[in-house]
Amino acid sequence: xxxxxxxxxxxxxxxxxxxxxxxxxxxxxxxxxxxxxxxxxxxxxxxxxxxxxxxxxxxxxxxxxxxxxxxxxxxxxxxxxxxxxxxxxxxxxxxxxxxxxxxxxxxxxxxxxxxxxxxxxxxxxxxxxxxxxxxxxxxxxxxxxxxxxxxxxxxxxxxxxxxxxxxxxxxxxxxxxxxxxxxxxxxxxxxxxxxxxxxxxxxxxxxxxxxxxxxxxxxxxxxxxxxxxxxxxxxxxxxxxxxxxxxxxxxxxxxxxxxxxxxxxxxxxxxxxxxxxxxxxxxxxxxxxxxxxxxxxxxxxxxxxxxxxxxxxxxxxxxxxxxxxxxxxxxxxxxxxxxxxxxxxxxxxxxxxxxxxxxxxxxxxxxxxxxxxxxxxxxxxxxxxxxxxxxxxxxxxxxxxxxxxxxxxxxxxxxxxxxxxxxxxxxxxxxxxxxxxxxxxxxxxxxxxxxxxxxxxxxxxxxxxxxxxxxxxxxxxxxxxxxxxxxxxxxxxxxxxxxxxxxxxxxxxxxxxxxxxxxxxxxxxxxxxxxxxxxxxxxxxxxxxxxxxxxxxxxxxxxxxxxxxxxxxxxxxxxxxxxxxxxxxxxxxxxxxxxxxxxxxxxxxxxxxxxxxxxxxxxxxxxxxxxxxxxxxxxxxxxxxxxxxxxxxxxxxxxxxxxxxxxx
Amino acid sequence: xxxxxxxxxxxxxxxxxxxxxxxxxxxxxxxxxxxxxxxxxxxxxxxxxxxxxxxxxxxxxxxxxxxxxxxxxxxxxxxxxxxxxxxxxxxxxxxxxxxxxxxxxxxxxxxxxxxxxxxxxxxxxxxxxxxxxxxxxxxxxxxxxxxxxxxxxxxxxxxx
Numbered sequence: 011x012x013x014x015x016x017x018x019x020x021x022x023x024x025x026x027x028x029x030x031x032x033x034x035x036x037x038x039x040x041x042x043x044x045x046x047x048x049x050x051x052x053x054x055x056x057x058x059x060x061x062x063x064x065x066x067x068x069x070x071x072x073x074x075x076x077x078x079x080x081x082x083x084x085x086x087x088x089x090x091x092x093x094x095x096x097x098x099x100x101x102x103x104x105x106x107x108x109x110x111x112x113x114x115x116x117x118x119x120x121x122x123x124x125x126x127x128x129x130x131x132x133x134x135x136x137x138x139x140x141x142x143x144x145x146x147x148x149x150x151x152x153x154x155x156x157x158x159x160x161x162x163x164x165x166x167x168x169x170x171x172x173x174x175x176x177x178x179x180x181x182x183x184x185x186x187x188x189x190x191x192x193x194x195x196x197x198x199x200x201x202x203x204x205x206x207x208x209x210x211x212x213x214x215x216x217x218x219x220x221x222x223x224x225x226x227x228x229x230x231x232x233x234x235x236x237x238x239x240x241x242x243x244x245x246x247x248x249x250x251x252x253x254x255x256x257x258x259x260x261x262x263x264x265x266x267x268x269x270x271x272x273x274x275x276x277x278x279x280x281x282x283x284x285x286x287x288x289x290x291x292x293x294x295x296x297x298x299x300x301x302x303x304x305x306x307x308x309x310x311x312x313x314x315x316x317x318x319x320x321x322x323x324x325x326x327x328x329x330x331x332x333x334x335x336x337x338x339x340x341x342x343x344x345x346x347x348x349x350x351x352x353x354x355x356x357x358x359x360x361x362x363x364x365x366x367x368x369x370x371x372x373x374x375x376x377x378x379x380x381x382x383x384x385x386x387x388x389x390x391x392x393x394x395x396x397x398x399x400x401x402x403x404x405x406x407x408x409x410x411x412x413x414x415x416x417x418x419x420x421x422x423x424x425x426x427x428x429x430x431x432x433x434x435x436x437x438x439x440x441x442x443x444x445x446x447x448x449x450x451x452x453x454x455x456x457x458x459x460x461x462x463x464x465x466x467x468x469x470x471x472x473x474x475x476x477x478x479x480x481x482x483x484x485x486x487x488x489x490x491x492x493x494x495x496x497x498x499x500x501x502x503x504x505x506x507x508x509x510x511x512x513x514x515x516x517x518x519x520x521x522x523x524x525x526x527x528x529x530x531x532x533x534x535x536x537x538x539x540x541x542x543x544x545x546x547x548x549x550x551x552x553x554x555x556x557x558x559x560x561x562x563x564x565x566x567x568x569x570x571x572x573x574x575x576x577x578x579x580x581x582x583x584x585x586x587x588x589x590x591x592x593x594x595x596x597x598x599x600x601x602x603x604x605x606x607x608x609x610x611x612x613x614x615x616x617x618x619x620x621x622x623x624x625x626x627x628x629x630x631x632x633x634x635x636x637x638x639x640x641x642x643x644x645x646x647x648x649x650x651x652x653x654x655x656x657x658x659x660x661x662x663x664x665x666x667x668x669x670x671x672x673x674x
Numbered sequence: 675x676x677x678x679x680x681x682x683x684x685x686x687x688x689x690x691x692x693x694x695x696x697x698x699x700x701x702x703x704x705x706x707x708x709x710x711x712x713x714x715x716x717x718x719x720x721x722x723x724x725x726x727x728x729x730x731x732x733x734x735x736x737x738x739x740x741x742x743x744x745x746x747x748x749x750x751x752x753x754x755x756x757x758x759x760x761x762x763x764x765x766x767x768x769x770x771x772x773x774x775x776x777x778x779x780x781x782x783x784x785x786x787x788x789x790x791x792x793x794x795x796x797x798x799x800x801x802x803x804x805x806x807x808x809x810x811x812x813x814x815x816x817x818x819x820x821x822x823x824x825x826x827x828x829x830x831x832x833x834x
Contacts, residue, residue: 392710399706531744609765
């Protein structure tokens, strides 16, 4: 009964979405405010309906209702409750439901925080989001219904893929989807601006916080996915340039470019057409990511569906959304206007260069990801594009972008003087260069890449310090704390996010430069030493988990004769599908991770064992979280809070500058 | 600089970045594309010598042998028509099993043994890497006598 309610709620949601996607947009075109007023209640109704559907599926999982095909396919009676609930997004159908649910959640958020938007703008935004929602609801209801019944009911479920039975898995997909789908708001803003032919600084100010929030979620989502791969796959790698990872990374690159481009549109009214294009790009790549990951074109834990009907549907949907919005862009973009002019050497110029580099990097990732698919589709042979390709293309494109990241925030808008910049930055550069050259020798090993990585990281931090010092000396206030408070939060946010990049670079550089790995055969009582740490293998014992049995190894780790920690890696056998899984044991630390995973049992109680010493590896994810924190700081800026406060007061000020229409 | 000149400079810079990116991409492609060959193709001498490539198929039953060091393994990858012996030093992935699909990346040695640097079998139990599935399908299509009854599992949820 409950699953039918969920199914019915989805059908109703589709009806509402159709209304929401048509009437308000039409109303905005002809100026009919009654039609436009439909948008808000429709969006809220849709949110409620999809919420009902989502909860129904959750209920079916909680109650172990194996008469629902999807529940039977992705859970098991032995599976603990939290994993049963996480199994909602453990496979294709449910993750689409999650996608749609998050889309309606964003819609709901737009209805809450859009009182200061002109009515036409708001109805267009919600209308566009409604249309996207129509696509996803139709997809679910026609070819991948999560509520499909299995008659007769299965006695036992097939169980969730053991790789996904992990706390990281519970949080990673919702985070990632919040990011993906969050770009739909920026996309809807862009399409609404194209439809209205009106794109001024106020437009950028409205869409900025939305984009930043989505970007923060995406950053955290990707970091969590990477962390999950690190400890769950048992290979000690944190990024494989796997197509699935690339699928989430491409929207991030486009989104990062968008965040910066929006800053220019907001502050200087420039880059308008480019900003709109980036917004379309970021969302299109999110859709492409969903398609790549969920259609079964790519093969990995993420690829659930192999049904060609689904592939065709998503492909058609992609063609309509991307093709349609680009056509609209080609038609309407000239009306939006280019915005103010600026000199080559200026903050705009640097941001433009940064944008071009980010998009070029995105393009190279896209090419490496899609090229094998094209060849395969055209029957020209099977190839794979490995990590070396991405490493050798991505790094040279990002290095100059990161170098510019140091200079950009210090350059004046419109026109900056090179000698002046040189004067302000010489200390930062000198300090970074010397430290980057000397530090590797102190640590006992020098390679060009090690120095380059450290140089870039130090450069970002030192230029941030220079920028902050200048900012503090110019701001009002007597004491240091007064002056610090006078610096706007968006500026702090920028600094923090940039320093996050620096932390990330340090992590990558140090891991690549100093990690040690060794595959060894270990008898009980035998020791192996890597990175100065001695691992003693004390044999394995059998343990029983809720839905698995495992061999658990004991490793005593010591350094200079003193015990550092004891690690318990496991080799689990999940009973439902008789699937073996390696559960690595990690001793995390600020300066290094110690990582042990069990290979295979050999004769006489011996095991093949994989040992890693990974210096600074946690800085990689730490850097990502710091970046996201920077984003959060930026959106807590006074400007946005003022805008929200204004909302609560009953229409005191006229709505921000709708008069400045730029109709050609 | 006049605005027009400035625009040219911008376009020039954009093209420069694009050019550099293209050079990097082509260069990296040249070095890092890994082609896939079926055991039949390898047996026919189609695979390149001294260059890394991938092979895929079934791990032949009873072919897995482990050396005394516990790390070096030998096994045979087959597409039911032809088979290729493979040597690998390292820890095999969890889902590597005899009678299941696997893909290996490495180089062909002088003695015809494939020396793998990486073995991929990181999917669920009844899943077949697409390359391996295709190798089997090709061998089947080319009329090879089926010595074993092979079932290529269709990774569909309907067949619970």
